[in-house]
Amino acid sequence: MIIQHHLSDETILEYAGGSLSEAWSIAVASHLALCPACRKRLRGMEDAGGALMATIECADTSSDQSWEEMKRRLADAPRVTPEPAASADLEVDTATDGARLPEPLRSYLGGDLDGLKWKSLGGGAYHLPIPTEDRSASARLLRIGPGKAVPEHTHNGRELTLVLKGSYHDGARQYRTGDISEADEDVEHQPIVDMDGECVCLAITDAPLKFRSWVVRLVQPFLGI
Structure with missing residues (x-):
C-alpha cells in the first residue's frame, strides 16, 4: 500500500498545536497511524515548535500573540514533500483486505469492519455514525458499492x-x-467508487453537505448527512 494523498501542513499544525476538536482528531490520528510520511512531518513540526517556544520570553508565553507568532513562523518554515512509504513501514494489517482498522478509530467502533452494523442510505450505500463528545463536527463511516457515485455536492x-x-x-x-482528502465550500465534486470492490471511508464534517439534486436534498434531513 502506497499513500499518495496526505494531510495538509495546516491540518498537521492544528493537530500538533492541540487545536483540533475530537472528531477531526480521530481522522488525523487514524491517517497518521497509516502514514509514516505524515508522522515524520508531525515530528518535525513538534520539534520546530519546541525550539520556537524556547526562544519566546517566559513573560509572553501566555499571550495569544505569542501563539500566533509561533504558528506564523512554523507556516513560513520550508515545506517537506511527503515521500511514498513502502508497505513494510505501515502499522496496519493489510492481509485482511482492509478489514482491520487503525487506532484510534478501532477503539471508537469497538472492533474492525467485519463486526459493524451498518445503516442503509439507499442505492447501495451505507453509513455508521460514530458517537463522540464533539458538538462542532460529526464523524461517520461510509460504505459504498463498486461503481456507485456519491451524489454531486x-x-x-x-x-x-x-x-x-x-x-x-x-x-x-x-x-x-x-x-x-480535505474539502471545503470551494470544492464541488462527485466521488465514484472504483469497479474492483466496495469502498469504506471515514468522513468528518462540520456542516451538512450541499447536494445539487433536489431529490437528495429532500431526503437529506432523514439521512442525517
Missing part, C-alpha cells in the same frame, strides 16, 4: 475523508486505502 463547511478500504476516483484523482 459541495460543502457548507470543512470535510476530511480517509479511505479505509477500496478506492474511489474524484475527477482525475484516485484515492486508495490510507489516502486522505
